[in-house]
Amino acid sequence: MTQSERRIYLIKRLIDEQPRYKDLAIPRSEADREKLLRSLFNVRMPKEADEDFLKTQDEYLREETARKGITDVADLTPAADGFYLRQGDITTLKCGAIVNAANSQMLGCFVPCHGCIDNAIHTYAGVQLRLECARLMKKQGHEEQTGGAKITSAYNLPCDHVIHTVGPIVRGAPTETDKKLLASCYRSCLDIADKNGVKSIAFCCISTGEFHFPSDKAAEIAIRTVKEYKKRTGSKIEVIFNVFKDADDEIYRKLLGKY
Numbered sequence: 001m002t003q004s005e006r007r008i009y010l011i012k013r014l015i016d017e018q019p020r021y022k023d024l025a026i027p028r029s030e031a032d033r034e035k036l037l038r039s040l041f042n043v044r045m046p047k048e049a050d051e052d053f054l055k056t057q058d059e060y061l062r063e064e065t066a067r068k069g070i071t072d073v074a075d076l077t078p079a080a081d082g083f084y085l086r087q088g089d090i091t092t093l094k095c096g097a098i099v100n101a102a103n104s105q106m107l108g109c110f111v112p113c114h115g116c117i118d119n120a121i122h123t124y125a126g127v128q129l130r131l132e133c134a135r136l137m138k139k140q141g142h143e144e145q146t147g148g149a150k151i152t153s154a155y156n157l158p159c160d161h162v163i164h165t166v167g168p169i170v171r172g173a174p175t176e177t178d179k180k181l182l183a184s185c186y187r188s189c190l191d192i193a194d195k196n197g198v199k200s201i202a203f204c205c206i207s208t209g210e211f212h213f214p215s216d217k218a219a220e221i222a223i224r225t226v227k228e229y230k231k232r233t234g235s236k237i238e239v240i241f242n243v244f245k246d247a248d249d250e251i252y253r254k255l256l257g258k259y
Contacts, residue, residue, distance in 0.1 A: 006060040007033050013053050014040035039112035041123055046107060046134035049127055057126055061156040065124055068092050070158045073200050073240060080256040082230060083223070084240040086202070087249045090117065091124045093242060096198035097151070097161035099189050101206050104143040104166050106133050106150060117204050121162060125155040129162065147184030149192045161198060163189045167207030174213055179221060182207055186225040193237060200238040205248055219251045 001009065008026065011033065015021045021040075027033050049057070071088065073095040079085035090098050100121045102108075108122030108130050122129050132152045137144070144150065149165040165188060168174075168181040185206050193201045203222060207213035219241075226239050241256075243249045 001056065001059070003060060003063055004030060004033075006056050007037055009056055010053070010060060011037050011040060014044060017044070035113055038123055041127065042108075042112045042114070042119060043110055044127060044130070046127075046130040048131065054126075054128070058156055061124055061126055065092055065156070065158060070094050073202070073238065076240065079241075079253065082239065083226075083256055084238065085249070085252050085256060086240055086242050087244065087246075088242070089120070089244070090202060090204055090242045091120050091157055093202050093240070094158040095202050095240060096159065096200040096237075097163050097193055098154070098157070098159045098202045098242070099204055099206065100162050100164045101204050101209075101211070102144070102164040102166055104146070106137050106144045106164055106166070108133065116210055121157070125157050125162065128153070128155045133164070147181040147188060149185070149188035151192050151196055159202070161193075161196065163192060163198075163201065165189050165206060167211050168213065170207065170212040170214075174217060178213065179217075182213060182218060182221050183225040186222055187229055190226065190229050190233075190235065190237065190239075194233070194235050198237065200240065202240040202242045204242055205244075208248070215245075215248055216251050219248070219255055223252075223255050 011026055015024055027036060070092050076084045076086060101117050109116050109119035129152060136150055144166050146166050146168050149163050151161050151163050154160055154162050165185040167185050168178040170178050205218060208215045208218050241252050243252055
């Protein structure tokens with residue numbers, strides 16, 4: 001199949017799964033079809049999928065990621081001793097684990113084509129990720145606490161694992177509790193990575209954006225917490241701070257320049 005054929009196949013299969021979309025017309029343009037497919041992935045509840053669907057989905061997602069271009073952590077240049085800084089799409093980074101800024105349900109973003117990192121990671125990992133997260137949460141029996149972390153497979157992403165953490169939601173200026181919870185996110189992710197033999201971990205800007213933690217304060221906490229963790233534990237894990245915005249890249253470059 002071509003990518004276009006895979007896209008149409010997957011759209012039809014996802015529409016067939018959900019009767020309320022039975023009258024949904026498939027757009028003519030490839031760009032609109034791509035948006036529709038992503039939307040259908042996003043709203044799909046966690047459940048099993050058959051072998052044919054998964055095979056086609058996996059081929060489609062891996063080709064989409066390859067088209068965007070994959071960056072191997074081995075090709076990065078350290079920004080400071082033991083730290084890397086990368087600006088770009090975290091779903092295209094090949095490393096041990098990437099960190100997902102999740103919500104307390106830990107099931108991914110259900111808003112069609114939303115711009116959050118949770119949406120992107122679940123989209124390009126594939127429907128298997130939401131199902132694994134649902135099983136973890138069912139076993140746990142309650143929503144994920146702020147500051148904790150869970151590790152899953154990465155499925156169609158080029159990394160090996162996804163580590164999901166729930167950062168604090170800030171209203172106004174961050175409180176001392178907010179700061180402690182954000183630091184806990186970084187420690188929890190590093191701890192679970194080390195326990196699972198992960199050699200490199202890429203952090204997104206946890207709690208910034210949708211959760212409103214000021215970017216400069218969040219970056220200070222991120223770098224300080226990681227540095228303290230590595231010193232305290234002797235961990236050799238390679239740490240990548242993966243930013244998307246120019247402003248965040250500037251903040252991290254300035255802070256890392258002090259080390």
